[in-house]
Amino acid sequence: MSSTYVHYTSSSLPSDYALLSRYSAAQHGATTSASQSEQAETSSVAPSSHVDEDEDEDAGVPIQANGGSRPLTQRQRRSSFPNSRLPPFNPTMSPLPDRHGHRSGPHLKKPSENTPLLAPPVPRIEEECDTVPSDGTPSSSMFREEMAILTKYTLPVFGTHLFEYSLVVASVISIGHLSTTALAASTLGSMTASVSGFSIIQGFASTLDTMLPSAWTSSQPQLVGLWSQRMAVVMAAALVPIMFVWWSSESILLFLKQEPEVARFASIYLKYASFGLPAYAFNAISRRYFQSQGLFNVPTRIILGVAPVNALLNYLLVWGPESLRLGFIGAPIATAISFNLISILSIVYGLFFVPKTAWHPLSMRCFTSLGVLVQLGLSGVGQVASEWWSWELVGLAASQLGPTALATQSVLLVSASTTYQAPFALSVASSVRIGNLLGEENSKRAAVAAKCAIVMSLVISAVWSTMFMIFRYSWAHLFNDDPPVVTLVASILPLVALFQVFDGLSAVTAGILRAAGKQFTGALLNLSAYYVIGIPFGIWLAFWRDMDLHGLWIGLTVSLVYCAAVGVWICMNNDWEREVEKVRLRLEADRKAADDSEA
Structure with missing residues (x-):
């Protein structure tokens, strides 16, 4: 994400190519001068x-079904929903302020004799499957439907990042x-x-x-x-x-x-x-x-x-x-x-x-x-920057291993940055879809969408891993023809192929966590994965165990194994009914505060 790795934007690509170009220029200069x-x-x-x-x-x-929440009448595209770090509030419809003396929420007019009994539906981009109640739909059918929807949403996001x-x-x-x-x-x-x-x-x-x-x-x-x-x-x-x-x-x-x-x-x-x-x-x-x-x-x-x-x-x-x-x-x-x-x-x-x-x-x-x-x-x-900065540290460590290692690191990270855009696009699609489903109070389909996204990330990773293994001996020639660089890239690409699996999983689980408003959890995961586990372990292998660039990549892979494993566990065991209830309570508090402000 930094100058070396692009997890959230392409802004770090310049350094990737610059390091490689600089090495090539130095090699050319040494050959000619x-x-x-x-x-x-x-x-x-x-x-x-x-x-x-x-x-x-x-x-x-306070998760208490008080009956004051009315079902929402529309569904929309996904993203994520309000964070759990919002302050507590009283979900009742009382016009009194909450225990902090504060009010909040969107404005709704007080009902009168001219107010319609049923609120008009809000226009939305509707998926055909959203019009069918989820209660009677088999999980396998919902899984296929969500896979089609997530694929449709992922492709344009992937194109945008490319x-x-x-x-x-x-x-x-x-x-x-x-x-x-x-x-x-x-x-x-x-x-x-x-x-x-x-x-x-x-x-x-x-x-x-x-x-x-x-x-x-x-x-x-x-x-x-x-x-x-x-x-x-x-x-x-x-x-x-x-x-x-x-x-x-x-x-x-x-x-x-x-x-x-x-x-x-x-x-x-x-x-x-x-x-x-x-x-x-x-x-x-x-x-x-x-x-x-x-x-x-x-x-x-x-x-x-x-x-x-x-x-x-x-x-x-x-x-x-x-x-x-x-x-x-x-x-x-x-x-x-x-x-x-x-x-x-x-x-x-x-x-x-x-x-x-x-x-x-x-x-x-x-x-x-x-x-x-x-x-x-x-x-x-904390979730985003911690990961960007960690890759800056990895790039700095690689620069201490000599020009061949630095050029190899550039080739590998430019490659990994490019392939990462597919699971990252899927994470954006998952975040939006799950967030919309939570707003619809459709907890069952939200849970299925989360599982579907995790499975899809494994499929995408399998494609990239296979590609790296098939072309491992010729891959470096896309960037540089120097024999030492080509050889070193080929020796590390199997690690990069394994890295793809856990990198994709961590990306998608991060999107699901954003949908659930759990950025703080994601930040803790990244901080512990990179700064407590991955980078120290990789540097120890690289410099104290003389594994050089291989050691750094082993450390990175270990950090993502941990990040992906914990992220998948959290997402698979998340209480989606509770997430829906949190959204409902926030909406109810908004309506109450709006009524108070109109009074």
Whole structure:
């Protein structure tokens, strides 16, 4: 996820290719020379009033069927549902405030003599199987239906991430042919961007995987828009320290003992790239806004249109006619323009080409309930960033093993990053589907969808593992023809093939955990898997047992075996009825708070 491994976005690809290109250049040179609450007041509750995610799931939310919850009348596309780290609330319909003196929730008008007895159904993208009650449907039939649905949702997400790769790869390729210093600077710049910026943005954005899908399937789908607006406010605040780090990066990198010239160029790279950072954050939100409604093809279409423009901009601004050529700074400028272009097209698409069902009018409500997003977002950062940063450490360790090991590490991680996009796309699809099913109060089908996603990840992993084993002796030639690199890649690829199985499982279980609002659990899993088990064990094998790069990959595989095993156990034993009840209680509290505010 970092400069070496891409688990959540393609932003780290530059370093992967840069390391490899740098090695090749050096070799050549040597040869030649849920919920959706109005919880405005909830966000003002002191952190001490909240409990940890697992505690909240088990004790913080009173699970008592009080009969006040009415079944939801619509179903929607999946994502994840409101996090368990929300504060406890009283689910009764009493107009009195809760025990904290706070109110929260969407606004519903008080009933009058003109109020219809039955609430109208909310428009939704409907799957045929969702119209049939699950109680009488055999589990095998539901499994087949969910497999078809998850496949349909996964393909466009996979396409989106692959096309997103091109935005960064084009920049790396264009810079890579300028000079070794330029290439090293872009590598250092992209590593810094991943660690200090992109990973944090993606971590906060993962909160929407919990909030949006169940909001979309609730009786108030406009809360999808409201939670997106609230996240935009949180992102705007988060961008301030990130921008400060990027614009002060030269002094920071010099303090970290980086080569002065490389640090100066990396700082320049980050300053120009920062003009695309707000758009990057907006895109992380807009993508989830569309996906939660089942509009998976929208981000794919947008990025498909921008990708060739980005390639053209990289050529014109880095290598093009002298009147347009900017050289080194042309690449980050091209990427920033592309990110902004994606944002503009997303806004246009949302305004003119999709229904406004999920949109909430702009109001001061977007400044409410921010504390909930911050708390859940910090857990998301722990889940995402911990994994990105761990791969930076692995890349740093590999760099101590010599140029051949470093080049081999680049080949292996670029390969693993690419194949990872399929199970990651499945995890996004699973998160949305399960979140929507929880919003529909369909716990039985949610449980089946979770099991189906786990099985599908094994099938996908089997395909990639087989591919690596069949082409193990020729795979490295796709990147480099140096005999030592080709030999070392071939010797480690069996480990990478095994790695695929547990990497895919951990990706999908992470998506299921996001659907259940358990980012905190995911963060603990990643932190313990990488920093307590995998990385220390891998470094011990590599440097103390003289296993070199093999040792690092054994450590990585062990960490993912642990992460996947625990994740699968949690997902298979999850109480989905309880998850549905939590969503129902949140909706009921929202309606109560709305009635109170209207009074």
